[in-house]
Amino acid sequence: MWYAWLEAQRGLMQSLSNWAMRGCDAWTSPAMPCMPVAAAGYDWLYRLVRPTPAPPPFGIAAVTVGDRSVPVVEQVVDSTPFCALRQFTRAPAPVAPRRGQSRTAPPDIFLCAPLAGHHAVMLRETVETLLQDGDVYVTDWANARDVPLAAGRFGLDDYVLAVERFLRKLGGAHTHVIAVCQATAPTLAAAALLARAGEVPPLSLTLVGGPIDTRLNPTAVDRLAQSHRLDWFRDTVIDTVPPRYAGSGRRVCPGFIQHAAIVAAHPHRQLALESRYWSSRLSADATAIANSLRALNEYAAILDMAEDYLLDTIRVIFQEQHLAHGEWRVGGRRVQPPDLASTALCTVEGDRDDITGAGQTHAAHTLCSAIPVQKRCRWTIPDCDHYDLFTGPRWHEVIHPAVVRFWASVR
Template structure:
């Protein structure tokens, strides 16, 4: 398709941007207002923005946060954001459950969930699945399908041993995370105290959105022919067939223009008010939103078929590497589902459908939240997350245990 041509174009833009910056510096030209907004468009960023969570505020204290890689596979890194115990307020120093946030592999890098990580650092140490851009995974690492995704989550869950943790899965990650926990429960193992599913396609038969209808109206072979491309050199994954990031950028811009426009409006509003902190915040958010990745062909097509076309999880017929996925085996876990009333990515009741599947969980250990005036992105960033969703989930954890 177009991968090599798109990369050549980007390299030319980067070179032009570098020369422009060099020329401006040589002549001592002052920076124009909005130059930091325009530059990334003319000189695409080669790097994913860092999480940059150096500290969080708990009570009236700034608590240092250290970030490290706790575990990894060729396709995913498990990031650990650890609070400094000695800096916590005395009332927060008793051991608290860790939180595992399962980020979606649906186009954006995991840095899109930076605000979610910050919010749940109020509760304990946070672990986050950070999926690798498929263009950077060599062919020697093998393929990566939806079953492999489930096994990665299962591996990360097992590493907690006997510790009881809170698991939070966002968007696309909800179905494979539920599957991984169901597989463990079928073996008699249950490392999680609770599972929170946020805006994810558990049952896409219910109130399908435009995205789901598009996925259901084309064959897997159509997607393979029209949307799959091959990673070119010099990337480590050269030769790997992927659903490329450049296709996803175009699809996201076309399907969800409002969110991009809101980010742009926030930037220019901050510029007009000479709000330097607001400008920096807007630039960071735009960088995170623009950070997209390639997805392995097998994973992308598997997701279309298993989740959107055949709804195997919802129908109770999903098998992962020959093992039956039985959500009804979950019993000692608390289940919370969260939906946005204005979510146009995941349809109404698609996430709440998990309650019917998880029939072994007692009613007192369940909660279904529908957040008024909340779109898809509001579920994991912004004031709705901070002021409504995070407090409600925290209260649910306390009540359930």
């Protein structure tokens, strides 16, 4: 039981963790202003040995819209035991419309965060950017270790049902949906189920770097999922939550396993974050230190995934490709993407994405066959890896402006 053993070791290291934190505080006190290397070393040691922390808050107090700083209010407006619907609301703009123009309310933006090892706060930069365009709602998935067994199981169907519930709450007439990575397939399914039920589907659906059809150009991630039986995953990556947590006894894929796999697959990203942090420490720039440490903490904000959800995803999305084959049923209801006739569809891929293969996200256009051509667009972003799709220069300078133009075209 690696989970219990690691928790025991972390408990033993708690004293060293506290010592390292005190050392970092000492070297960064006003009495010791010239020791940035020592401070960074102590802080790095603290981050290495501390127990798995709670995810950092989004902490978006205000955003810049045009030339104004607009306050932002964050609150949870709906929830299930495994997910909170987090709303970020901008203060009303005290600006009158120009002569001859009518004031139109900005759209609601529903950001479906992936449940693939990281907390939703990893998309904080994405949320902050989207707040320039309207109020933002985010699926903030729970750490399975913190969900009591009494709350029941959580599988891929439950994920779809949660997104469907939140879409219904928001209403589709003025809602633009963005789904990132793993979230793309279940979000497409939820929207299709709403349309099938005769309810108003989203105004638009933007799918970013996600596995809609994993038969196309499989990556190392796809090949791993497709080449091993479910029992192999059950025996290799599933463990039991130890007693110190509310979800004690729940079977999960622990976050520490996922984080190790992510760092091993993308060492350049971890190195870039660490390098940025050390550079800011050496420069003694307080703002840069805070920003770089926040980025590190967001990337390290890992969570446990429920066993049923992980194995369902491997089987349905990667091994049997139920969505691509038109065979996916959720609670007995068949997922039929052609039902999405009025929703505008945009797909975004990166040409250097080594998590989602080329064409896997664009495959949604084939599935959603009833959407008119004038309500579709697809972009493959040059010199863009998986994380560039929602953070950094590619997101800010290329993808976000293109998404805004897409939204303007379908209002």
